[in-house]
Amino acid sequence: MSIPLATIAARMVSVTGASFPRSLDKLDRLINQQTVPTQVVAAVLGTDPMLSAQILAEANATSTSDITQLSAAMLHMGLGSVHGLVRAATPVPEEHRKALMACWTQAGACSTMTQLLASACSSRLQAHYDDETLQAAGLLHDIGTIIAILQFPDEYQRACTRLEQELVPFPTLLKEELGADTAQLGALLAQTWRLPPLLISCIRHHAQPRGTDSFREVVSLVHVARILVRACGFHCERDRFVECLDEDVLRQLDLHLYDFERLIEQFLDQMEERELYEGLVGGKTGLNPIIRQ
C-alpha cells in the first residue's frame, strides 16, 4: 500500500545528514587540524552525496544567489558551520551500509562521467557549466534512492524483490510500493532543503530530460552520464538494470556511439585511479572505499 505524497513530503522535513562513520571521523579530524586546505576538505566532502547536499542546502538558505559549487558553499558558510554539520550528521545504520555504499559509488561515478561528457560536448553546449556544478549535479541526481533506503526501507525492499520477478523499471515499482519514485523522492527532499533549481531539475528529470524546460542541457548530461556509468557496472545494488538512452537527447548533445568508446575509456581510467588512490590511502584518511559492482 502506498503512502500519500503529502505524508512523504512531511517526512522530508525530518531528514538530516547521514554518512559513513569513517568519512565522518575523517572529516572531523581534517577540519580539527585547521592546517588542512579547504580544497582538501571540499574534495573529501565531494565524494559524499548526503553531506554535499546538506552543505549546499545550508549555504543556499542564507544566500541571495544560487550556490551550486561545494567550495563556494563552504566559503559562504565558513568551516566552523561545515564542521558543525559534519558533527551533527548521523552514521548510516549498519544494515543499510552495503546498499548505501553502492549508491555513494554510483553518485561518484556519475559526477565523474558528467564532467567528462560536458568536456566532450563543450563546443556544442549553449551554456557554460563549471566543473564543480557538474560534479554536484551528477553526485546528487539519485539522492532519492538514498532517501528511499534510509527513510522507507520496507517499501524499498519490496520494490527490489519485485524487480527480480517483473519486467518493470525500478522507479515504477517504487512508486507502486511507496507512492513516489526515486526522482520524486529526491525532488521532494531537494525542494524541502531549498537546493538551487539547477540541482532540483537534475534530480527530478534525469530519467526523462525532455520533461524539463529549464537547465535541459545539464539534465541531459546527467541522463546520459547515469546510463553510461550503470552500463559500466556502477549502480545501486539490486537496481542494476540499464535504462534506455533517450536518442533525442543524444542528437541534441550531438553525441554518438564513437564518442562513448573514448569516454568510457577515460571514465574507467579515472575510476581506476580513484579506486587505487582511495584504496591505498583509505586506511589512513578514512575516505570512502570505492567498491565496484
Add this chain to the structure above:
Amino acid sequence: MAPPNEQRILLSQATAGMILSRPVALPNKVVLCARGLELSDIMIIRLMSRGIKRVYVQGNPLPGIGHDAFEESIRKLHERFSRVTHVPLMLSLAQLVEKAIVRRL
C-alpha cells in the same frame, strides 16, 4: 571469450622484473620502451617522470581479475542490459562496454 595473456596495470603497480607486452609510447607516438623489455625500478621511476600512467605487461601478475572474475563480469554486463536488448543503440553500447572490459584485463 578467454582473457588475453597480458594485463594493463597502473605504473604505480608495476614492479621490477615485469615484462612489457606492448611498447610504451608518449601521446606523440615517441616510443620510450620496446615490447619485451624487463622493467627495473629505475625504469619505472623514469617512466613515471615522463607522465606514463599505465603499461601492458605479460601474464596476469596482479591478482583480482582471473578467468572466473572475467566471466562473471561479462555475465553481469549481459544481465544489466537484459531488459534493453530490443534497442539497437543499447546493444551497441553493451558491446562497447564489453570491449572496454576485455581491454582492461
